[in-house]
Amino acid sequence: MFKVLLCWKYLRTRFLALACIVSVMLGVATLIVVNSVMGGFSTKLKERLHGLLSDIVLEAYDYDGFTDVEGKLARINADPFLKQEIVAMTPTLEIFAMLQFNFRDAPFTRPVRLIGIEPEGRKAVGGFAEHLVNPLNRKRPSFEMTEEAKERFLIKRAARGVDFPGPKAFVNPNEPPPPDPPPSRPHDPQGIILGYAIGHFRDRNAPAEVVNKDVRTLEPGDEVIITTVSGARLAPVYDRFIVTDYFKSEMSEYDSNYVFLPLEHLQKLRTMEDRVTSIQIRLRDFDQAPKVVEKLKAMFADAPLEVQTWEQKQGAILAAIRVEKGILNVLLFLIIAVAGFGILAIFSMIVVEKTRDIGILKALGASNRAILAIFLGYGLLLGLVGAGFGTLMGLELTWHLNDIEKFISKITGQDIFPRDVYYFDKIPTDIQPMGVLLVNLGSIGIAVLFSLLPALRAAMLHPVRALRFE
Template identity: 40%
Template sequence: MYKWLLVYRYLRTRRIAAASVLSVTLGVATLVVVNAVMTGFATEMRQRIRGILSDVVVQGGGIDGFADVDRHLRLIDEAVGEYVEAMTPVIETFGLLSIDYLGQTQTFWVQIIGVDPVGKARVGEFAEHLVVQKGRVPSFEVPADLRAVERVFLEREGILGDLHRPSARLVPQLGLNGRSGVRTVHFERPRQGETEEFLDKNPFGDSGLDREATQQQKALLELDEDLAHADSMGLVLPYLIAAYRDPSSGRDKIVIPLGYPVRLVVPGSGRRPQPRFARFAVVDYFKSGMSEYDQRNCYVSIDDLRRIRGMGDRATAIQIKLKDYSKARLVVAKLRQLFPPGYYQVATWEELQGPLLAAVDTERRILTILLFLIIAVAGFGILAIFSLIVVEKTRDIGILKALGASDSGAQAIFLTYGLTLGALGSAIGTFLGLQIVWNIDRIERWMSTWTGHEIFDRNLYYFDQIPTVVEPATVCAVAIGATAIALLASVLPARRAARLRAIEAIRHEQ
């Protein structure tokens, strides 16, 4: 009883000890805030990557992929069908996207992803990342109104619609731009005669494979004719190509409107990849919030891409969404038996993004350790102040012992004191930290106007808010850890109080 009474009175009268708790409080608050923000970023990032990639991916065969996709799907369904919620074949390849804009041709290096929009929406967050069709069942169909817009751009703006004949207006400009260093891509259709000539002069002879390749090539050439005269297909444009952020207003400005005609060059399938050309109309924008993907990911219909590249029924990957992600390891293990590594690669999205996720985790762990050192420093402050208090209270300890208090009782006073201070500091720190986390956007705005620097650059991350995730377990661990440090710091002074002999303490005058 006297312990609690004395601790209570010491808490009220010893302001300096309260000051030492302040450092614990600040340490805990910082740790809570930093952890919440870093976890928020990591979670947001993981969610986005996972949404783009799906849970488990079976890929193989490079950019040409593997044939007989239906059989693959069936095999997967037989092996791990009970865990699978949805799966869809995709084709991932690279390509060049050219846009004629303000009389110039801009070309971008892009990741071209051919998907079945409905299937893709089922395995991950696809519809959610589309700007226009957000929340709807996505589609690559070019609706009639966009078709009309496209026609306006093609005719009135003089934009090159026909891939194979550069417009008269563009040719001199291209030359001009070449001098000024702007990179352009010229599209030239291989002339019929030249191709035949090339095929005849095949240096590798006429092996069976070559004949097959030749036939494929011929088929592609025929396809070119069809594509040249067919309607353009729908394409989902990377948001960061379509828009830029106006620095003065901070708002995004879309410069490539829906329905705008663009051109795509992709490597054709087969033994000798040839560039394949196709016209597309923008039907939507892809905006996931991960700048890497928003700059590169061009989505088109898998059927269109197969046709353009002459791939038949091939696909480069099958994306699988699981009913329960905790079974991912099991599913991957089973699928690895089915699809031997070497040709195939079976991995969870985490494994595919391993280095990035590991980097974020490492960063967070190191920061946590460093911030805990701050609390440890606070612990030494407590140690010093407690040692002083024990010296100051030598006489009182002696009195208590003379009145029959045991050594452990005297020790308990200071341990309780340390524990109380630590718990108090942790509690206030946790409260403070959580308040900061919950009002972080307001605080950030206020700090930005106050210091004149933008602390959280929204252009950089494309977040509207600072993402935060409060993990109760982490917060508890931080609070308990800080309390333990305070308790540990009071052990030494407490032992000293315990060892104090009543007679020596009482001899102290006054």
Template identity: 40%
Template structure:
């Protein structure tokens, strides 16, 4: 009992230990905050990376793709068995996206992906990142009348008809101006020229001046031409960052400036599947936007129907009608072992024999995931050094206490206290410092994590500078996830360091001879 009383007394009266407690508190709180934020970022990144990729991807080496995908699908189904949930085929190639902005062409490099609108959302979370609510339920490459994201304001068929009407009105006005200008020039020329009344008989065709001999033919051609007012090209889903500029307005609000919207037509240029490949271009109508909030995806991805891309690239066998594909994406049951399924498929389709490779979604994003994990590990090591510094502070403090309390130690031993009992006093004191510092640090860290976005707003108000810029991360708030086991090992590690720092002073106190301790001045 006396051991506990002495520990509590030392903790309450020795204010020099307060510095060590504060160091432990700050170290624990900082580690909890950093790990929670990094865990939140990793979770969001994993969710978005996995959102566009299925669990396992069988990908062709060449741009010509897998020539017989149907038989490969059957073999995969036999190999995976009951763990299989669904499969879909895709075609992906590099391409150039072009669209007009205020009369000028803007061109961007994109990854063009041909997908099956019925099955692609079943093997990935693609649908949940589309802006139109109907497309989230079931993707359609048809343009909707309206109902798009409020940020788009005007989009869909209503916007398309309005824009086409404006363009036609502008063209009509330009034609009238040109006709008026040409009429004035012709009138001046005719007024100064000398003509014969019967000169019309010498004309090779029997029509009056000003009559268009190809008028009827032009009208027939116009009937067969594309009417943008009532028709659309094949639909395309663009990554939202391919056609918008996100910036902060003067009032501090995040604003999206869209350079093209659902209802606009774009031109896409991409290589054919032949050797050597040739560039082909096709017009598409934007039918929706894809927003995963991953800048790399949102700024480079574009999706069109797989059949259209196969046809334009010449990937359809004219004899069998079968289309080649670039990859087959496989969705497994929840909790299935992805690595085991991958290894099984690799044994069935060795890379030395077959012209494609088998990877999990984590394998495909390995460097990025490894970099984030390495960053988290390094941060934890650096932050744990803060607690280690606090441990050295505890070590120095305890040595001072042992020196100051030498006579007290001698009295305790002369009254019958054992060396183990004296040692346990200082070990208990170190443990109490660790418990108090870790406990307070845990509470402060958790409170900070829960209110981190409010804290960021306060800091922005005080400093006038952006703490977390949504235009960079495409997150409106700082993502955080609190993991109980992470908090537990941080607290346990801090307490362990505090106890270990008190071992040497405790050993010194335990080895003191009571007579020599009583003689100490």
């Protein structure tokens, strides 16, 4: 009992102990905040990746794709297990391309990824309709122009007199001539849905009071030219398109690359008949994904197709997040280790200061083990109090992180969290209770571990020398 009493009295009366508590507290708070932010980014990234990608992708190894889509879908539907587990499937055709447009009378060229889809099918698989900017398209995705877009398109065409001038034909005498261009008769260009970051850029020099700093480079109704390659021959082909909507997933990699257009149109442009490059599959329960993948692999073992879950497809980035989080945790635990050395130093001083008291306790019959327990208990108490306050501080900081970020940005005039990098409106946080518990246990363990040496020294003190200590 006297051990508890003395620990408590030492905690309340030793000013130096406050330094130990503060160092543990800061370490724990930092770890909780950083882990929560890392966890938030990681969770948000995973959510978005999963939101954008279908659960399972059945895809060809090359850009030429595969044929007999209907037959493959029928084969999958014929399997009772797969029919039960699969909620939706849709074919997709993906290919790299170049996108050209005029902005402020200057020509711009951007590399993009063309994705030919069936809008309703893609909506059913997920990761598409909910990211469209036009609310009408979110309910029923289509490539139709709105009335405003149509008006703009017609005004611009009338003003130019002629269609948007396309690139000059590339003629190389050593190469066979390119395939015939699409029909030359005047026609309304096909509508496309453009990645948000292709049609916008962020004005970093905009005044602070401007809320929306995004500047549009392409309005709905503007024309663009997309150049890609045909199917088997990989010869250049191009066509004019018209922007109808934007795809805003808040993932810059997707928003700055993806261009959606009707599957049928892309197949025609690339002269691919009914070939597609992948079938996107949505499952009823993602936990069943490994079984479904196995089944699909066995079903299409003879075809040159790859079957992967979205996690396998994004394996590298998910592994990178895990490694990054692990390394950061090791580095941050060094902060608590530094706090541990602080405890070691301060405890050593306290043991020196308490030498005579240790002698008194030994004279009254306290054993070496009891003295050891007092100082280890003291370390434990400092760790508990420090970790407790650190947890409170860490949770409070995490909960109010965005307010703090705004406040610091306002004071320093520096944008601490550049929203255009991630397109996140807020700093995402995710507090993992198990993580908080581990941080607490780790820091309390370090506090006890670093108090062990001074505690041993105290326990080993000779009673007479301790009593005579001045």
